[in-house]
Amino acid sequence: MSVCMNADHPLMTVRDLTHMYGNRVGCRDVSFDLHPGEVLAVVGESGSGKTTLLDCVSARLERSSGTVGYQMRDGRMQDLHALSEAERRFLMRTDWGFVHQNPADGLRMNVSAGANVGERLMAVGQRHYGQIREAAMDWLGRVEIDDDRIDDRPGTFSGGMRQRLQIARNLVTGPRLVFMDEPTGGLDVSVQARLLDLLRGLVDDLGLSAIVVTHDLAVARLLSQRMMVMKDGRVIETGLTDRVLDDPQAPYTQLLVSSILQV
Amino acid sequence: MSTDARAFCRDEAQAIATYNFAYLDEQSKRMIRRAILKGIAVPGYQVPFASREMPMPYGWGTGGVQVTASIIGPDDTLKVIDQGADDTTNAISIRKFFARTTGVATTTATTDASIIQTRHRIPETPLTEGQVLVYQVPIPEPLRFLEPRETETRTMHALAEYGVMHVKLYEDIARHGHIATTYAYPVKVEGRYVMDPSPTPKFDNPKMDQCPALQLFGAGREMRIYAIPPWTQVVSLDFEDHPFEVQAFDRPCALCGADDVFLDEVIMDDQGTRMFVCSDTDHCNSRQTAGHAGEQDT
Numbered sequence: 001m002s003v004c005m006n007a008d009h010p011l012m013t014v015r016d017l018t019h020m021y022g023n024r025v026g027c028r029d030v031s032f033d034l035h036p037g038e039v040l041a042v043v044g045e046s047g048s049g050k051t052t053l054l055d056c057v058s059a060r061l062e063r064s065s066g067t068v069g070y071q072m073r074d075g076r077m078q079d080l081h082a083l084s085e086a087e088r089r090f091l092m093r094t095d096w097g098f099v100h101q102n103p104a105d106g107l108r109m110n111v112s113a114g115a116n117v118g119e120r121l122m123a124v125g126q127r128h129y130g131q132i133r134e135a136a137m138d139w140l141g142r143v144e145i146d147d148d149r150i151d152d153r154p155g156t157f158s159g160g161m162r163q164r165l166q167i168a169r170n171l172v173t174g175p176r177l178v179f180m181d182e183p184t185g186g187l188d189v190s191v192q193a194r195l196l197d198l199l200r201g202l203v204d205d206l207g208l209s210a211i212v213v214t215h216d217l218a219v220a221r222l223l224s225q226r227m228m229v230m231k232d233g234r235v236i237e238t239g240l241t242d243r244v245l246d247d248p249q250a251p252y253t254q255l256l257v258s259s260i261l262q263v
Numbered sequence: 264m265s266t267d268a269r270a271f272c273r274d275e276a277q278a279i280a281t282y283n284f285a286y287l288d289e290q291s292k293r294m295i296r297r298a299i300l301k302g303i304a305v306p307g308y309q310v311p312f313a314s315r316e317m318p319m320p321y322g323w324g325t326g327g328v329q330v331t332a333s334i335i336g337p338d339d340t341l342k343v344i345d346q347g348a349d350d351t352t353n354a355i356s357i358r359k360f361f362a363r364t365t366g367v368a369t370t371t372a373t374t375d376a377s378i379i380q381t382r383h384r385i386p387e388t389p390l391t392e393g394q395v396l397v398y399q400v401p402i403p404e405p406l407r408f409l410e411p412r413e414t415e416t417r418t419m420h421a422l423a424e425y426g427v428m429h430v431k432l433y434e435d436i437a438r439h440g441h442i443a444t445t446y447a448y449p450v451k452v453e454g455r456y457v458m459d460p461s462p463t464p465k466f467d468n469p470k471m472d473q474c475p476a477l478q479l480f481g482a483g484r485e486m487r488i489y490a491i492p493p494w495t496q497v498v499s500l501d502f503e504d505h506p507f508e509v510q511a512f513d514r515p516c517a518l519c520g521a522d523d524v525f526l527d528e529v530i531m532d533d534q535g536t537r538m539f540v541c542s543d544t545d546h547c548n549s550r551q552t553a554g555h556a557g558e559q560d561t
Contacts, residue, residue: 086422093426108409108430115433122433123426129436129502151437 009071011036011177011209012057017066019049019056025233026052030066032228032238036176039203039210041224041241043217043256049233050213051181057211058098058179059088073176093123097170101182103162106169107154113140113165114150120173139168143198160191164198171202178203180212184219196222217260221245229253285332286364291315295333295488299479302490307452308420309403314486319356324382325483327399328357331380334395334479335361340368342376347384347525347542354382371545383446385467387524387546390476392493398461400482403489405449405459425457428500436505445510451498452491460497466509466525471497516541519550520557 010033019026027049034040042050055061057068059080068080073095080088092098100106107116117136118126126132133150140150143164145157154162163183170178183199184192200223203210212223220227220241227244229237229252237250248254283289291313298312317325335341341361345354349371357380358369370376373388380397390396406416409427419425428449435443448465452458460471461480471478471491478491491497501507515522517538524546526539540557541547 085418089422089424111430111434112437114437115430118433119426119430122429123424127429127501127503129433130504132433133437 009075009077010034010069011038011071013067013069013077014057015067015069017053017056017068018064019052019061020064021052025049026064027056027230027233030228030235032235034177034209034211036209037207038226039208039212039224041220041227042211042213042230043215043220043227044230045256046215048230050215050230052233053230054179054181054211054213058092058096059083060098070177093120094173095175095177097167097175097178099163099166099170099178099180099183101185103154103159103166106166107162109154112151112153113145113157116154116165116169117172120169124173135172139172140165142202143168144194158191160187160195163187163195167199167202171206171208174206176209178208178210180210180214182214182216183212184214184216192219199223217245217257229256282364284337284365285335285361286318287315287329287332291329292333295329298488299330299333299490302479302488303477303492305456306491306495307450307456307458307489309487309489311486312488314483317483318360321484322401323353324357324380324399326481326485326488327380327382327397327483328360328481329483330397330479330481330488331357331361331378332364334397335365335367335378337365337367339377340370340375342370342373342379342545343381344379344384344386344543344545345382347386347527348544350544372549373545383462383464384525384542385463385470387521387541387543388549389470390474392475394476396474396476396478398463398478398480400459400461400480400485400487402447403459403461403480403482403485403487405447405457420456423455425451428457429502432500432502432505436502442501442505442507448507449500451500453496454498457500458489458491464510464525465499465507468497468499468507469509473497512539514539515557516547517557519547519555521546521550521555 012034015031017030018028030053042053044050056063063081069077070080072078114133114136117139118132121132121135137147137150145161145164154165157165184195196219214220224241227241228235231252237244237253244253245257248257295312298310302310315329317328319325343354343358345351348354361367362369373386378395378397382399404416406419409431410416432442446464447459447462448468450458450460450468460468473494475493477493480489499507512526516524516526518540521541525542527542529538529540531538
């Protein structure tokens with residue numbers, strides 16, 4: 001990792017996080033630390049509680065119990081669920097990014113690509129059209145979208161372009177932590193490969209931390225340093241990505257790893 | 264005032280036996296006045312109110328009519344304009360409605376009126392202290408077309424999260440090279456709430472700022488009332504490098520020669536001859552009476 005600011009102190013500390021949907025378990029007793037510059041993958045079959053966990057740690061969903069601590073930009077540790085709605089939303093549009101599986105959930109489909117990228121800048125008070133446009137142009141370039149598409153609506157973009165646009169929109173305010181929910185889901189493999197390449201580059205360049213939820217073990221291997229395997233709402237195995245994939249300990253992880261199709 | 268109103272009703276019992284003063288019952292008026300007071304206390308904030316059925320279709324100014332009905336007293340003088348004109352169907356109907364249900368004096372002169380109900384214009388003649396301008400509002404929510412969920416827009420207002428408003432202006436510039444929004448141009452009231460000034464042309468936006476008159480906004484179908492108290496700061500949103508500008512006209516009014524007013528384009532014949540005249544008929548008439556003349560003529 002190129003950038004490691006204050007790596008001794010975790011960026012995010014999650015302890016005994018539980019979310020219940022009525023009597024049903026969303027996720028239960030999840031604990032982990034996320035360090036600056038680290039990419040953590042959460043894998044598991046569908047229904048295992050990955051997305052619930054992601055929504056809980058990103059304060060999009062109320063937890064039932066447990067704590068989620070986050071190191072704010074000024075260095076102090078803050079319990080996310082004690083933040084006011086205003087502070088939480090501010091965090092969401094400055095310090096965090098959220099990449100949805102379906103780009104339509106994370107984009108404004110009825111405004112141009114430039115406005116999509118510029119929105120966060122305007123939301124934090126940027127009021128100079130020229131500068132906003134320049135920043136948008138710059139970011140479109142970094143996610144490999146041609147300059148002349150800046151005034152086109154995302155509806156005219158392919159799936160892969162939309163996903164890249166969503167990433168640009170999230171990264172424009174220089175967040176420190178990005179949550180990704182199946183960022184490559186629904187894309188064909190060659191587009192997936194390019195997107196992963198791009199994400200790896202960006203994460204490396206910017207020293208981003210990320211929590212990536214995926215059911216695709218290959219994505220996890222490429223992007224993440226550490227990995228958590230979930231089943232039935234619990235974390236059943238955790239460790240360095242290479243270790244977990246090459247030497248899975250839990251029976252379910254062994255099943256998961258051996259289920260990968262070999263071409 | 265309501266004692267006066269009741270006395271009036273007794274006196275006029277024969278003429279309008281079945282209606283309360285100003286049509287609405289006193290309880291409804293009280294409810295609407297409470298909403299108005301709250302609106303004045305929180306400038307630019309949309310106060311929900313229990314909009315009543317009025318004897319006209321939604322979209323014809325039911326919100327404005329309810330606000331006017333709640334604040335009007337026997338001593339008031341009412342003026343009603345529609346797109347600046349006193350003599351269109353909507354303006355005449357509403358003026359007659361109040362003349363019949365209240366018996367108050369009506370006028371077309373801006374300076375004589377104590378209450379001016381308006382559809383989509385602010386009179387050219389500067390308003391004075393003590394006057395009330397009542398706007399008819401079709402869609403009170405400036406964020407509506409950017410965020411369709413009312414629950415979400417209310418949160419956005421509560422948290423003053425107005426970044427998306429600039430997204431719309433950005434789109435304008437990206438597409439047209441300038442801010443192409445010409446009416447219902449969003450404003451920020453007293454540095455806090457972003458507000459839709461109803462579909463007035465943006466030409467009128469500067470008149471809202473530090474206006475000596477009280478400005479009340481009623482949206483009947485949408486059940487919202489909001490207000491700008493006198494002498495309140497009203498700023499039109501813009502970008503540093505694309506500042507807010509009002510429309511400019513390349514010719515003066517053909518009838519009165521005024522060149523600092525909002526003009527209507529009038530098609531004169533089947534050949535497409537056009538004439539540009541003041542949209543504010545009272546302003547135009549009084550200028551003509553005072554001897555001003557345009558280069559009119561066919």
